[in-house]
Amino acid sequence: MIMDTGKSPAAAASPVKPKPKPIGQHVISERPKPMLAGLNKMETNMPKPLVKPAALLPTPSEDPERAARIRDRARTFIMPLVAIFFLCLFWEIYSSRDGVTLPGPIKTVTESWKLIAHPWFDNGPNDKGLGWQLLSSLQRVATGYSLAAVVGVLLGIIIGKSAMAFKALDPIFQVLRTIPPLAWLPISLATFNQANPSAIFVIFITAIWPIIINTSVGIMRIPADYENVARVYRLTGHRYFFKVMLPSAAPYIFTGLRISIGMAWLAIVAAEMLTGGVGIGFFIWDSWNSSRMSDIIVSVFYVGLVGLLLDRIMAKIATLFGTSGD
């Protein structure tokens, strides 16, 4: 797959690569003539990065499959940009109407330029850049999420392996997992008496359920074939754990871990709004209290980016550890 991408648009368009037919001039002359003479002139004279590679491509008659592949790839880059452009356009139009307080995209960027350009400024505990805010939120998520991963996998293994433990604990888990993250916060604050551990506990309790449930399903679904191999060839104790159970349940465990990281990130913003301190959640709340709408928009955008990044990292780890199948 990856090797395949290597020899598509860029390589094909590159004039350095030796080719039976010289590309560039020759191919351009072969291109179907544009309808308007003016357009033609504009295309050949102006540097247009998005159009230029297409101009250097072999014509569809030469290699229709490759042309289709490149068109498809170009679309995956261009279409989201088109969508973003129109979204911003409608946003700008909406914001420019009378009585709307939401700043438009241009106003957001200009007003919050300091925030966008300098994510790492630090003017004391109450005035830090977005980078620091996100980092301290990530720190809380990392702590709560790691605890949830360890405890969740262990509990999942126990209820997956023991029918008795499953009967005892599953009903409790089914009720607890439907509780919204923030409902835990007062209990958590009453227990820990401090903001930071309370926020971490909320992350922990939010993230743990998908991990428990997916791990236990993974353990229960270890194929009978592998169980029989373990029984006949005496794979017991740690050998069973590492050679049969963990690898067999790994795809399920990683699915749970991936769902959880998203939920943990959803919960931290809400929890921090209530607990205060340094963190992106409280930063958003603080901006709201000081009517800095553009700062909120920039922060929310970053929250989304970090969430996406966390999800992609987990997906990558899952494919690294995922089994190759049979």
Added chain:
Amino acid sequence: MRDPVADKLAENEARFVDISGVHKLFGSGKSRFHALAGVDLRIAKGEFVSIIGHSGCGKSTLLNLVAGLYLPTTGTVAVNGKEVSAPGLDRAVVFQSHSLLPWLTVLENVLVSVDSVHPGKPKEFRIAEAKRFVEMVHLGAHIHKKPGQLSGGMKQRVGIARAFAADPQVLLLDEPFGALDALTRGSMQDELTTIWESNRKTVMMITHDVDEAVFLSDRIVLMSNGPAATIAKVVDVPIPRPRTREALLEDSHYLEIRKELLHYLIGTGHAAAA
């Protein structure tokens, strides 16, 4: 003068695998299924016995009982004088679906059983031992590949290496070549006879290929149709060893036995369909 110890040993060797009065029922109440009804079978030490019958006749159930993966509802299964109560390395199984662990390499899959046989031995010894069995099935060049990179025949060869590496008293083959194409199956059968000739393990093999059964076995056990299946007939295969496919075609017994088996299977096939 008869020697009582020698008699006892001879007796033990004649009934090395001893299945007597075995019934096996699955489930309970309305969903109760009577799989095996009164199976008696003795397999001598070093004997190669095939079990043949239509699908659903309880062949695999019988094999799993000897493996210890199932326990009989009534009756006893004993191997080498000891009653079977759990699976163990003395009764290695080659599974129908090869059942290799896909995340382990060829060597590691064979090591699974070597490590269980020699838990105290140094690692170098265990790896050398595993390599020996991988080479026995001619997979020396593929030692570090995962099962996903192997063909069906190669996977089953790893399964055979894993079973032999356990150094079992009885080798249980559950339709080992059932999933392979005819050409691969033939070469696998040749390979299995060569290995078997060199160490003469006691083998119990499930199959539904008549030619395979005749080519490999000393005796062939025919099962009646299920439910409540039992042994219908036992056929001796007095063809001298070592056997080759060419010699088999010349052998007067071969056609006779083949005809007898097919007659039985076709007859019971009609009965099952009716």
